[in-house]
Amino acid sequence: MMIQIFGIPIQALLGQLLIGLINGSFYAILSLGLAIIFGLLNIINFTHGAQYMLGAFAAWMSLTYLGANYWVGLILAPLAVGAFGILMERFMLRRLYHLDHLYGLLLTFGLALILEGVFRQLYGVSGLSYTIPEIFQGGVNLKFMFLPYYRAWVIVASLSVCFATWYVIERTKLGAYLRAATEKPELLQAFGVNVPLMITLTFGYGVALAGFAGVLAAPIYQVTPVMGSNLIIVVFAVVVIGGMGSILGSIVTGIALGLIEGLTKVFYPEASGLVVFVIMALVLLLRPAGLFGREK
Amino acid sequence: MAKKRLLTAFGTGLALLMAVSGASAAGLSDGVVKVGVMTDMSGAYSDLCGPGSVVAAQMAIDDFGGKVLGKKIELVSVDHQNKADIAANKAREWFDTEKVDVIADLPTSSAALAVMEVANQKNKITLISTGASTKITNDSCIATNVHWTYDTYALAVGTGKAVVANGGDTWFFITADYAFGHSLEGDTAAVVEANGGKVLGKVRAPFPNTDFSSFLLQAQASGAKIIGLANAGADTINSIKQAKEFGITQNQTLAGLLIFITDINSLGLDTAQGMMLTTGFYWDRNDETRAWSKRFRERHKNMPTMGQAGVYSSLMHYFAAVEKAGTDDSAAVMAAMKSMPINDMFAKNGYIRDDGRMVHDMYLVQVKKPSESKGPWDYYNVLRTIPGDEAYMSLDKSTCKLVKK
Known part of the structure; x- marks a missing residue:
């Protein structure tokens, strides 16, 4: 006998939840990068989506032009995108720290448009295909659904990176410095810590996370210049719901929203593009600082 | 106060993101x-x-x-x-x-x-x-x-009819949730049913959408032989790619209802092979x-x-x-x-015709296997030439006011 929940067989529901978890881990890793950048630099990084796109393109380029395999791409692409982020921080963002948030927003938003435009000019909008690496071809039949090996890898990879990042920031001495730099940068500088360098590297790391997510996404989604702008709106909503700047909040919210979205796709698919924003509106009404955020 | 300004900034950013669009370029000239x-x-x-x-x-x-x-x-x-x-x-x-x-x-x-x-x-x-x-x-x-x-009718007739005739008599639609998707789904469902096929279900996916795995699993659960993709562009490309990833194409067949040769080019034959579609032009025909x-x-x-x-x-x-x-x-x-x-x-x-329809032959094609393709853009086998009068909606069904009946 088949057990049903609201007319949906439980097997089907399990499958949908698993898919939600996969999407949630993408949201988690992207919103984590945003949260780190926002928490430490107070910059709303609207280039995040474009940097995710850059990561996917970097993986595609390393495969096509250098013949490098997926694993090399997985390391090279985030490094390249992170380096791009570091240049961006040093030569542009740094000049805006003393100004209103809006200036950083306009700069990062403009850069995102430029990057997208350049890639659209070079590669067109229908995009490029990145085949799933040999080792992850195929999948396993879990009875309730067919789980492609690659999707399983996405969950493992992104959750490990999320956990490692959380651990470093919340549980190590380096993390303590970072958190101190957020609260009282002048004091930390007085203790002999090179705060500007730390900020640059942190920004680079946050951006590299976007690049990493881009590489993970390349074999699943079509690699297109607009792949980031489609996703980034949802990710921003995730960050707002989780509480801007909260590390744990962004991870947990990312996964939770992936699951909720997955369920919506079963019960009322038409609303699945909207559900995240409805939740965002509710959270802003009831807890303006976000679920995990603190009022400053 | 800082919080409020931040939220304003956030709001502005989201609004910008949603409103963003390409720049326009116009040329100017005089002439007859x-x-x-x-x-x-x-x-x-x-x-x-x-x-x-x-x-x-x-x-x-x-x-x-x-x-x-x-x-x-x-x-x-x-x-x-x-x-x-x-x-x-x-x-x-x-x-x-x-x-x-x-x-x-x-x-x-x-x-x-x-x-x-x-x-x-x-x-x-x-x-x-x-x-x-x-x-x-x-x-x-x-x-x-x-x-x-x-037009959507010619696509539905070309692909829908051929697929049902080949034994694909049960359908499930993944439909882009806007006017075009609904019309493509409606036209095709009518053709499928008129030719003795059955529509087992449909799901309306938000437009645009990147992850189709959830909808594909629903299509898989329906047990339909054919999954009709009533969408276009990037949506179609991602659905096809992910259908292959989830092993759905081993037991079920995809029918792309609006696919251009540039879509096939960007998907690659490895992913797109075997798909049937209708087109008004193919470069390698004569x-x-x-x-x-x-x-x-x-x-x-x-x-x-x-x-x-x-x-x-x-x-x-x-x-x-x-x-x-x-x-x-x-x-x-x-x-x-x-x-x-x-x-x-x-x-x-x-x-x-009086209603403005240019009536010409359409072509039912199947995407080649990578081994059959001799090089870039060698993508289709033409299965059938659909005569213009069969491909397009006949004038007696027309609701155009210019058509005299």
Whole structure:
């Protein structure tokens, strides 16, 4: 006998939840990068989506032009995108720290448009295909659904990176410095810590996370210049719901929203593009600082 | 206070993100016969029409000798960003102040319909190539429009009928949740049922959408033999890619209801192989199509889509009609266009009906296996030529007010 929940067989529901978890881990890793950048630099990084796109393109380029395999791409692409982020921080963002948030927003938003435009000019909008690496071809039949090996890898990879990042920031001495730099940068500088360098590297790391997510996404989604702008709106909503700047909040919210979205796709698919924003509106009404955020 | 400012910044950013769109580029010129190509230059459809359609239009002008009735032919183009309001405003400006005589291409049905309304008021000609809705030649038909390349009905008939005939008699639809998707799904479901097939279910996916795995699992659970993709562009590409990833294509077959050759090119044959689809043009059909397409590719890095080939064909016919009529007066040119059969690399014995439909043969094709393909752009096996009168909705079903019954 088949057990049903609201007319949906439980097997089907399990499958949908698993898919939600996969999407949630993408949201988690992207919103984590945003949260780190926002928490430490107070910059709303609207280039995040474009940097995710850059990561996917970097993986595609390393495969096509250098013949490098997926694993090399997985390391090279985030490094390249992170380096791009570091240049961006040093030569542009740094000049805006003393100004209103809006200036950083306009700069990062403009850069995102430029990057997208350049890639659209070079590669067109229908995009490029990145085949799933040999080792992850195929999948396993879990009875309730067919789980492609690659999707399983996405969950493992992104959750490990999320956990490692959380651990470093919340549980190590380096993390303590970072958190101190957020609260009282002048004091930390007085203790002999090179705060500007730390900020640059942190920004680079946050951006590299976007690049990493881009590489993970390349074999699943079509690699297109607009792949980031489609996703980034949802990710921003995730960050707002989780509480801007909260590390744990962004991870947990990312996964939770992936699951909720997955369920919506079963019960009322038409609303699945909207559900995240409805939740965002509710959270802003009831807890303006976000679920995990603190009022400053 | 800081918090409030931050939220303002956030809100501004989100609004910007949602409103973002490509920049528009307009060319200016004076001339007696002036062609305007209105298309999607940078958005979701820009690879399948866009700059390639402008190239096709320029080719038509060059091939006609650059002159008609001894006067120079000029070309302008604009990015309508797939937005009906921008399209209508630009059309009005073109007709009123820039002396544009004819507008070609017009992807995105809503934008095409908006431009037709303006053209009707100003008594100017529109030649729709990439726009797809059957509304163009039915409820919204006008006397000065020709719908050149294809429509959702022809796609549904071509693909739906062939797939059912091949044993694909149970269907599940993954539909883009907007007017175009609904119309494609409706047209196809009607054809499937009329031919003895059954529709087991459907799911309406938000538009645009990147992850289709959830909808694909629902399609899989339905047990239908055929999964009909009533969507377009990036949505279709991602659905096909993910269907393969989830092993769905081992037991079920995908039927892409609107697929352009540029989509196949970007998917790769490995992923797209075996799929059936209907198209109005394929470059590798005969010597004439190959010769023209080769010239096109020398100017534009891709092979032509049916939309781009249609832009060329429609403009060539328009120029010939202006010459025959001896004037660029819209009524006279329309009469001349309707009086001459269309015989070029695009159509054989094509003709234009009272509702504005250009009736020509369509082709049911199957995407080749990687091993069958001899090189780039060698993608289709033509399974069947669908005669024009079978491909398009017959006039006695038409709701166009210009059709006398």
